[in-house]
Amino acid sequence: MKKLFICLAGFTFFSASTLADDFDYDAFVKAYYHAEVMTQQPSATKEDLEHYLSFLTEDIGYQHFPNAPDDSREPDGKAMMRKGMSYYLGVHTEYKSELIDYQYGYNAVSIKHKFSAKGKRSDGSDFSYSKVALDVLELENGKVSVIRRYSE
Template identity: 50%
Template structure:
């Protein structure tokens, strides 16, 4: 009986260590994701910054960011569509800052909350735009890459 309890406790603690290790890896991934995203928003952002960020995404990434992207369905050209959109706005910010508030991880999901403030010139209208909002991003992770992004902002 004591041997069984010892084995059960041993299994329990080894499972906890595995879960914590996975959570630590996801938290590190989330911090890296956030830092790479912030780099794409900087006034001096480059195509290389965008490619570094896109390297974290699956080819068929699903992306929902209301009201701009209304569904999160994964498409074979999802990453290419994001690249086109990000390149369109590249260099549009004259000011940008983002503050990480929290990261929550569990299973294959990462939740990142942050505040952001930006100012810039809209590439189409050529008018100055200013934004200040709180954002929650929910990322689904598949094989070490982001497969779905859902952005919620106020």
């Protein structure tokens, strides 16, 4: 019985590893990055936002200093992101982004990119910024479960 258990445990581990190896990280990173960039465009729509959100788990955790220092996963994390991102949807008058590099390993992806934007705040004032950021994504069942953004 003990040998059977060890065999089954080994088979289960091997099967899980094989499934993880079948995940196409390159395609995922390119699709995720493109979807995120589309949400920042001046012509961004709710459909663009929903497409981006389709890459996320329902309980997504998000960390971005200094505004969101906690990366805890919340049951309504995706709903919170939808609300926050909807507020800023379409505020850019100009947005450019460039994927610099990405790396991946078992259930994790890092994406280094630079971006710049111009736009108008809700009070009518103008804004402009340019940044280089490193996004570290944790994946669960092919979806992003935690986002940590590090930027200048």
